[in-house]
Every structure is written in C-alpha cells, then in structure tokens.
Amino acid sequence: MNRNWKENYCVATYRLHDEKADFEKKAQGIAVGLTVGSWTDLPQAQKAEMEKHLGQVVSVEVHDQPGKERYADIRIAYPDLNFSRDIPALLVTAFGKLSMDGRIKLLDLEVSDRFREGFNGPKFGLDGVRKLLGIPDRPLLMSIFKSVIGHNLPELREQFYQQALGGVDLIKDDEILFENPLTPLEKRVRACMEAAAEAEQKTGQKLLYAVNLTGPTSQLKQQAAKAIEAGANALLFNVLAYGFDVLHELAQDPDISVPIAAHPAVAGALYPSPHYGIAAPLLLGKLMRLAGADLVLFPSPYGSVVMPKEENMAIKEALLQPDEHLKRCFPVPSAGIHPGLVPWILRDFGTEVIVNAGGGVHGHPGGAAAGGRAFRQAIDAVLRGEDLTQAAASQPELAEAIRLWGAKQ
Amino acid sequence: MNRNWKENYCVATYRLHDEKADFEKKAQGIAVGLTVGSWTDLPQAQKAEMEKHLGQVVSVEVHDQPGKERYADIRIAYPDLNFSRDIPALLVTAFGKLSMDGRIKLLDLEVSDRFREGFNGPKFGLDGVRKLLGIPDRPLLMSIFKSVIGHNLPELREQFYQQALGGVDLIKDDEILFENPLTPLEKRVRACMEAAAEAEQKTGQKLLYAVNLTGPTSQLKQQAAKAIEAGANALLFNVLAYGFDVLHELAQDPDISVPIAAHPAVAGALYPSPHYGIAAPLLLGKLMRLAGADLVLFPSPYGSVVMPKEENMAIKEALLQPDEHLKRCFPVPSAGIHPGLVPWILRDFGTEVIVNAGGGVHGHPGGAAAGGRAFRQAIDAVLRGEDLTQAAASQPELAEAIRLWGAKQ
DSSP, X not given: OOOOGGGTEEEEEEEEEOSXXXXXXXXXXXXXXXXXXXXXXXXXXXXXXXXXXXXXXXXXXXXXXXXSOOEEEEEEEEEGGGSOSSHHHHHHHHHSGGGGSSSEEEEEEEOOHHHHTTOOOOSSHHHHHHHHHTOSSSOEEEEEOSOOTTOOHHHHHHHHHHHHHTTOSEEEOOTTOXXXXXXXXXXXXXXXXXXXXXXXXXXXXXXXXXXXXXXXXXXXXXXXXXXXXXXXXXXXXXXXXXXXXXXXXXXXXXXXXXXXXXXXXXXXXXXXXXXXXXXXXIIIIIHHHHHTOSEEEEEOSSSSSOOOXXXXXXXXXXXXXXXXXXXXXXXXXXXXXXXXXXXXXXXXXXXXXXXXXXXHHHTSTXXXXXHHHXXXXXXXXXXXXXXXXXXXXXXXXXXXXXXXXXXXX | OOOOGGGXXXXXXXXXXXXXXXXXXXXXXXXXXXXXXOOTTSOHHHHHHHGGGOOEEEEEEEEOOTTSOOEEEEEXXXXXXXXXXXXXXXXXXXHSGGGGSSSEEEEEEEOOHHHHTTOOOOSSHHHHHHHHHTOSSSOEEEEEOSOOTTOOHHHHHHHHHHXXXXXXXXXXXXXXXXXXXXXXXXXXXXXXXXHHHHHHHHHOOOOEEEEEEOSOGGGHHHHHHHHHHTTOOEEEEEHHHHOHHHHHHHHHOTTOOSOEEEEOTTGGGTSSOSSSEEOHIIIIIIHHHHHTOSEEEEEOSSSSSOOOHHHHHHHHHHHHSOOSSSOOOEEEEESSOOGGGHHHHHHHHTTSOEEEESHHHHTSTTOHHHHHHHHHHHHHHHHTTOOHXXXXXXXXXXXXXXXXXXXXX
C-alpha cells in the first residue's frame, strides 16, 4: 500500500518478539481488533460504512536470523476518526490493551496532520529560550543544585549564587525538591532570583531558573502562577509522573509565560527493555515535543546514567528535526557530565544543546563557581576548535577539572 | 535494623540485576543519593540536623546461583518528610532518576501512615459496589461492548440491552471509545440507562454502566459530572494514560458520586519485564487502591492476555487485604474469559471477584443475552459445588458455551 497515511491516520510502529508467531496474521488482528473489533463477519453494506474506522496494516518486517531472537517490526495505521485529539486517547488506542499482549514494544507514533492540529507544541522552544537569554548560537550550560533536601533558604540561595557566578545559563531545581517548610516555592524563587540578579552584576549574564512544579495535578497551574508571580522565569516538570496531557495543558496555558523543562524521572520504567515499553526517542523525544516541553532532559550516553548512543541521537532528532508546526526543543543530555566530556557532547549534538551538570559543577576543587567556569572554558575551547588540554594550559579552572575527571578526546 | 519504618518512612523494594555489582554499596548509594545527596563528607553538626532526611537501607538480599542471573532485592526507606503527600512525589522520589540507572525494577512501595493520611482510597470499594447492586455475596458478572467504534446510538443501545437481558451486573464501555459524534457521552448514557431500565423490567436486576471518562485532564471532572447528570452510575477510567494523581483527584471529589473502574490500558508498557518497570501488584494493585479505584481490571492468568498466576494473586491480595483506612477494591481479571473458566476464577479469587467477558458473552451461539445467562449459570453451578458439565445438562445456554469453548475442570 502506498497511501498518504499522514492525512488522517496515526501510524504506530511496534517491535514484537516471538519465536513462532505468524506476524502477518498478528498485524491484521491488531488492525481490526483495536479499531472496529471484527471485520470478516460484517455484512458487505456495513463494511462500506465501517471502512473509514478500520485500522490498516502498513508493513510487516520479519527479522529471523539464526542464533538471534526472532522479531518483527509492524506498522499499523489507526484512523484518527476513532479517537479524540489528546495523548491519552492516542496511547490507549495504539498501546492500551496491546501493551499487555506478549512481548511488544511501541517504537514510534507518527500522528496525522488532523490529530496534530490539537497541539501547539513548545511555547518558546529552542529559539525562544535563546532569545530569553540573549545567546543566539553557543551551546548553553545548565547546572543543578547539589543537595537541596534539608537545606534552608540561605543555604540554597548561596548554592544558587555560587552556580550563577560560574557563568551558567540555567539553574534547575533538583527534581526531588517538593513543597516543604524550609524552602517553600515562592520564598525559594524570590531568594534565588535575587541571587541571580546579584550574580548578573558581576557576570553581566542573564540566567533562567527552572523551579520544580509539584503537588496535586489540579493545582499545578496555580502553583506555576505563584512561581511566575514570585519571579520564576522557567519551570521544571516531572512529566511522566503526571502524564503527557498534564504537560500539554500547562504548555498551552497562555498564563504560563515561561519555558518548561521536562524531567525524565520515572522514564526508565518505560524505555530500556528491548521487549516491552515505549522507546526512548518517542517517549522523551517526539511526545515531549508534541506535548509542549521547551527543554527535555534525558540520560546521556557519556555519563553515569547511560543510554545507547543510537537512542540518544534519535531523541535529539525528534527534538530538533524541522517541523512546520512545532518549534524545536532544546536537548539536555544529563547525568555524570564533567568538562572533559564537552567535546563529545558538542561532536554528537552540535551547538544546539544544553550541557547539564551537577557533580561536575559542584565537585570542582575550586567550588561551584569555578566548576561553571571550567565548563564555559571547555565549551569555548571546543567552539574555537581547540583541544581541551591545550586550552587548559591558560585556564586554571578547566585544568583542575581535567586533572580531576580527565578529558576524553 | 528493626525500626518501625511505617511511622514516617516510605519503604521501596527494588530488584536489581547485575553480574558483579556490590549491592550493599549500591543500596547505600541509593539511600544517600536520592535523599540528602551526600553524607560522609558532612560535618558532624550538620549530620545531626540532616539525619531525619537521610534514606536508610532496610535490607539487601543477594541471589547468586550458578546458571541463573545474579540479582538482589533491596529495600530502602525514604523519610516522608522529604516529599509531599501525592503519588507523583512518591514515584519521583523512589523511582525517578533511579528508574534509569541500569537493570532495576520497582517491586513494591509501603507508604508511611503519615503519607497515607493524604488518601481516602476507594469511595465505594467492593462493599459499596455490592450495596449499589443489592448483591451481598455472589461473584459479579461484567460484560464489555463487542464493537463500538463506528456504531450509532441505536446499535449501541441494542448491544447494551442484549447484554443486560443476560443478567450481567455491570456493563463497561470499551476503553477505546472516546467522545465522538455517533455516540456522544450524554446521549450514550441516556440511551444505555434507558435500555438498562427496560431490561430490569424483565430481569428484576440492577445494573451498573461504567462509562468511559475521556478527554483533556482538566475537563475530566466536568465530563464525569455530565455523565452522572445524564444517569451514569459508574465510570471507566484509563488511569495509566493520565496518571495516578488524576484518578486520586477524581476519586476524592465528592461530586463524583459513582464507582470508578480502573482500566489497565498502557500498563503492559510498565510491568512485564523482569528487569525494568513497576511490578504489576504495585501498579495495578496497591497504587490503584491508594488512588481510589473501586474496581480494577487486569489481565487474568486464564485468558487471551495472560499474566503469571503468582502476579495475579498478588494483585488480588493488594486489592482485597484488610486495611484499616482503605476500602477493598473489586478485582476484575479480564481478557479471553468464557463460562468454562468460571470454576478456575472462583477457585483462585473466591467470591469477591467480578467475572468479566467480552467475546465470551457476545460470541455465544445464542447471542449476548444467552452468553450472559451461560455465565450466570456457570457462577451459580460453582457456588452450588456442581460440576459445569453436570450443570449444563439442564441449562442449554451453559451447555452451548461449553460445547464452543470447553470447560477446564
């Protein structure tokens, strides 16, 4: 078949592992079973009426090599007429009951043009974030608080200030910092934004602070409004603990006038298995962009929490590839990043990336400000085409970082 | 350690697969890393202050047998002081970043008494549902529409009526039926509740109709209100496509005055892998009950979508075990159920179960009404201690069902 599915079908790609299944038959079963329910028994007149609701098998690609697990990649087109234009409806249709039907993983979803009309995507996107910061082209640098739980406001403010002094472009809350009596949302935002202004006096540099948006689902908009009112200029959100539709509604709300950074917490329950779940490029790439994340954090292939390189590049693609309707999202490969890894990150991601570090900033022997500077020096060196060890000769912060963590070249 | 964690710690149990990891060290790393961030470097005075925020290793149980994958079950206690009393905060704390850290599966969460104070659990629960139906002790029977997409209101109404005539106690929407022009929510509810009343004239039996609650998250309460206003006496909800917190907020809303049936759509993306994800008894048992589902559907170990028996029994336990604060939920093992399986279901689940069938009702040679009757006959036979084939001798509907599908004894 060579139809233009994009117009009014959403096409799902699945990988099924099975040693002996008739994958063609299985595909037909899915296409019928998850749409009109039954087909061959229908009277001819009813078939004509029902055909627009019938799922279609787009392709079945069987991989059967000796010594390897037998599997098939199956693509099914679901008429968008069958479901409402929201992500829960799409997921329930394409991977609701089916997710429980043996060894099956959802690899991709290509939504129809009509379905996508329900989505505006990121409000700011990569270019919007750059504009807010006034940095048109260099890779950005984000840092994460070191430890936050049990710390009071002056301690957090000081941590923030030290990070800001190092020249980072964004600082994010730890995703496990919830509403608490020591550092409640509004006071935290006020204290940190004050520290940001103070640091700006010295660095001359703007900064976004992504405050963790938490609490009951129905109160998130109100919490976001409070944070913004208190001066927050970005939000951090644990999308998968709440659901994509919650992100979508937050991103679409005109009152939420700041970028949203999507944190991948809980995503590891869904993507790593080869046999089950939802593939990372769909989960942390395409669906995050569709739902409206401006920045997306995900495990990098370099650091402590690793993900295969290929998957990482596919997430990048999903976030950055040109799209008529959806702005690009900033990719933020994360976890275990130190300045010595900057050449690798920039080689793989180019300049449209946010280098994100926690321990790699705070663990610097000279403190967090020196840690930030080491990262900026590494980024600038790579942009100049310089070798890190060469650049380190004249830049003591970078030199110290490389001494501690090394530099993969 | 022999502390009473229940007071103010939430204890998470993980299974980690790794051929050579030092699991003791790994456990310590989790307990510190996911709470206070660092511990050994802290000055003594700060340790005293921070100890109440520090995670604790409860136990580490290493399984290392020749020829088998090496794994450990690790239990970590998280101070509930560290997070707010909502399921997203609990999940992000206990399985946020950690979910992405190698081969790790979340097996269980035991919440603290203080955390649980934020939850009322099911509004009706098993006993409440029984009361609504006026059936104090027999296993209930639920049926599912056969095919719904593309069908108009009279067709759906007729399907409903035929099911109701067979003596089913509950009828549920298909989970893939969304808001649509042919059978919009309010009209569908009115038509089906009319059919229910008509059937009641003949059967003398009450019936709950669980209408699929769909659409944007922020409009779900309003949709539920519309359905209830139109006469709906139960709701079906795709919990995992929306998030547990959304179910929690729906269940807590006093205006939602009907039971909520939780559908497991998308759950298969999370529970089946031995290495990753969230175990079914936690996902479809404990968390569903905590969040407030009155009935929970899950794949049975008998039918077409199978789940290991042991896991199924653990879900049952989680839904039914006595709890001072949370009402019991009705277990609804589903998929591929026919009358011949009723003895098995009742043997494993006892009488506190809802027998749920789609094809096993509609596929009956005598039609859906006969299909329902065959199920009721099977249930009654088992309750009388009779063999199904024996009972079938005097009950033609049951006899036909057994002729078609067989009867495992």
